Amino acid sequence: MDVEHAVEDLRHRTLSEIPRSLDRLIYLASMRDYNTGLYYHDGLASRFTQDVACEALADCHREAFNQLVSCSLRDLVGQMEEYINSTHTSPRNFVTAWRKLEPYRVAVPVETDPVVAHFLFSSFKIALAVLEARLRSAQPEPVA
Amino acid sequence: MIQLIFFLSIGALLFASLFFLARRNSRPEGSSGALIEARQALVALQAGLLPAELVHRIFANEDWEFVRSEAPAKVRELFMEERKKVALLWVEQVRTQIRSLRRFHRGSARSYARLNPRLEMELALSFAWLMSACRLLQLVVYVGGPYAAPRMVGAMANAASRACKISEQSLAFLNAAQLGILSSGSTGQAAS
Numbered sequence: 349m350d351v352e353h354a355v356e357d358l359r360h361r362t363l364s365e366i367p368r369s370l371d372r373l374i375y376l377a378s379m380r381d382y383n384t385g386l387y388y389h390d391g392l393a394s395r396f397t398q399d400v401a402c403e404a405l406a407d408c409h410r411e412a413f414n415q416l417v418s419c420s421l422r423d424l425v426g427q428m429e430e431y432i433n434s435t436h437t438s439p440r441n442f443v444t445a446w447r448k449l450e451p452y453r454v455a456v457p458v459e460t461d462p463v464v465a466h467f468l469f470s471s472f473k474i475a476l477a478v479l480e481a482r483l484r485s486a487q488p489e490p491v492a
Numbered sequence: 493m494i495q496l497i498f499f500l501s502i503g504a505l506l507f508a509s510l511f512f513l514a515r516r517n518s519r520p521e522g523s524s525g526a527l528i529e530a531r532q533a534l535v536a537l538q539a540g541l542l543p544a545e546l547v548h549r550i551f552a553n554e555d556w557e558f559v560r561s562e563a564p565a566k567v568r569e570l571f572m573e574e575r576k577k578v579a580l581l582w583v584e585q586v587r588t589q590i591r592s593l594r595r596f597h598r599g600s601a602r603s604y605a606r607l608n609p610r611l612e613m614e615l616a617l618s619f620a621w622l623m624s625a626c627r628l629l630q631l632v633v634y635v636g637g638p639y640a641a642p643r644m645v646g647a648m649a650n651a652a653s654r655a656c657k658i659s660e661q662s663l664a665f666l667n668a669a670q671l672g673i674l675s676s677g678s679t680g681q682a683a684s
Contacts, residue, residue: 417546417549418545418549420549420552420554420555420558421552421554421555421558421559422554422555422558425558461536461539461540461541462585463540463541463578463581463582463585464540464546466577466578466581467546467549467550467578467582470574470575470577470578473570473574474559474567474570474571474574477563477566477567477570477571478559478562478563478567481562481563481564481566481567482562
């Protein structure tokens with residue numbers, strides 16, 4: 349019951365400010381300690397307990413992941429475009445960095461089915477290729 | 493000398509056969525390990541691989557339409573290559589989990605008196621059909637790509653879901669508490 353309240357609290361206070369599931373996934377993955385796999389959120393932990401906050405964050409993380417998996421490729425590309433704009437990074441640099449580093453690989457919740465994770469990674473790869481092609485056609489690289 | 497080598501070879505062959513047979517039968521049928529494996533296979537199929545939304549997304553034609561209308565040939569090729577890989581992985585995983593379930597039911601039919609013979613027969617037929625369908629679908633996707641057989645994908649996913657339901661019914665007498673005990677027991681064994 350406490351976890352449900354914590355999830356509601358998290359949705360109401362924090363996640364409602366993050367409209368895109370891609371942003372929510374990245375945000376919630378960043379709340380996780382890579383060494384322990386536990387999630388931390390001081391505000392939520394102070395209103396509930398650390399364990400409850402951790403479980404609520406994990407639930408919301410899974411939810412954001414499932415929402416992103418359900419997105420069409422068109423939607424994913426759109427979300428990535430908006431995400432790039434929100435980071436104020438050069439789109440070219442962003443696409444290059446994401447293609448090389450594949451940061452989305454660490455944003456997957458634990459115990460995700462490997463096929464589902466593979467599907468999302470594959471969609472990211474295609475979405476980045478679509479974005480790169482758009483960037484190329486919008487602004488041809490200068491000839492040396 | 494030739495006779496000695498001949499008999500030694502036969503001896504080695506027999507020893508190797510014995511070793512492989514012993515390894516193959518090392519897990520007793522109906523053991524807690526087999527039961528947990530079957531439960532895990534059921535969960536993997538029902539929660540991970542077979543939800544209609546996921547199957548629809550992997551084989552979604554609208555994604556291909558989007559890439560075809562938006563992206564150059566290189567990206568279209570990448571898309572087909574990637575979706576083909578995912579589709580083949582999906583079929584392979586469904587097949588692996590079905591095989592795991594089948595192994596459990598084949599072994600446990602003799603160990604659990606409470607299993608319903610009619611359900612077990614129905615399952616045996618479903619498993620046989622599914623294993624063949626998976627192989628065929630793998631071949632079709634490998635040759636024709638991820639969009640080669642949409643109806644077959646749907647039929648296979650539905651049949652696998654049905655088989656899972658029958659299997660679940662068949663295993664209903666094994667409640668969560670029993671599984672919890674088995675699971676903690678196996679973890680303990682693994683840790684020791």
